[in-house]
Amino acid sequence: MSCGCFRASTLKRSQPHIPHEIDGYPLENVVHFSEKDLRLATDNYHPSKKIGRGGFGTVYQGTLKDGRQVAVKSLSAASKQGVREFLTEIKTISLVKHPNLVELIGCCVQEPNRTLVYEFVENNNLDRALLGNRSTNIKLGWEKRSNICTGTARGLAFLHGEAVPHIVHRDIKASNILLDRDFNPKIGDFGLAKLFPEDITHISTRIAGTTGYLAPEYAMGGQLTMKADVYSFGVLILEVISGQSSARTNWGGSNKFLLEWVRFQLLVSKYFHKYLRGLATS
Structure with a gap:
């Protein structure tokens, strides 16, 4: 079985505890992975495979059975907002494809786990x-x-x-x-x-x-x-x-955020050029 992917008939027979919907949202358009497959892909979520961390989960580099490199985003089981974000990501990104959007490959829904599987990008962020x-x-x-x-x-x-x-x-x-x-x-x-x-x-x-x-x-x-x-x-x-x-708040020796500093520089530049034009016409 390649890529940890199951046909619907196999999924029902071998993984009956994996739901086909969450909060009424169908998951038929998303490839399902088992927790076992993702643990194998990430060496049991080994710390050396960790490549990032967000507000509601940790991202690991993984290798599927066919050798494909993936990024596995494991959401915190204790975070209700993390579950909402899980659903939001599936609803939005699973239906669109573009070279400048990260590709969602699939997900894992096995209690209490909520995991998203993305294409792996080599140069991080x-x-x-x-x-x-x-x-x-x-x-x-x-x-x-x-x-x-x-x-x-x-x-x-x-x-x-x-x-x-x-x-x-x-x-x-x-x-x-x-x-x-x-x-x-x-x-x-x-x-x-x-x-x-x-x-x-x-x-x-x-x-x-x-x-x-x-x-x-x-x-x-x-x-x-x-x-x-x-x-x-x-x-x-x-x-x-x-x-x-x-x-960053220490721009040009002043206690300003980047955007504030840029606005200040534009204002200074505006009045400086106005001053120079005044000198040229005087």
Whole structure:
């Protein structure tokens, strides 16, 4: 049996305790893995296989029976929000395919486990590449940085304009931009994503995302539009250009966040050029 994948008939016979739906949501469109298969793939979730950690689970590198490399995201069984994110990721990313979106391969639903299986990307994420310590960060030339920004924009454009229904990611940030072998970006972690029908202008929802990337109008009012992702993407571009975190507060010797520092520099530049024009005409 390759890839840990079961036909529906085999699944019912050999794994009767694996549900075909969660909270009423069908799982027929998702490949099912057994917990045994994923433990074998990750050497029983060995610490050496750990490649990342999010708010609701840990990510391990694994190798399936056919040799395919995967990323196994094991969600915390104690987290109710983690289970909600598990369902959200399946609902959103399992139905869409794009070169700049991470591919969801399958899942495991065996009590109390909730596990997602993704394609493996060789160069981890943009946060580590830009901001990691000297042993983990990667030298990114301007061409690679430009391609990362362009590819991320393509992925967002697909989510906002071509996916049906449209999808707002809600957590665009450096750690959620994965980099493959050739440093092509893939947007990942759809646990906070929202489906966005065409016939509405906004969604009133609880505020979710990461401080430093949140659009002010969304953070203050809770009205979600696609512009929230665009704002986060703008902050991401500043990080790519500067090579610094948006959360850093010591910019230019001042106690400012990256975005505040950029705004301050633009204001200074504006008045400086105005001053120079005044000198030239006097």
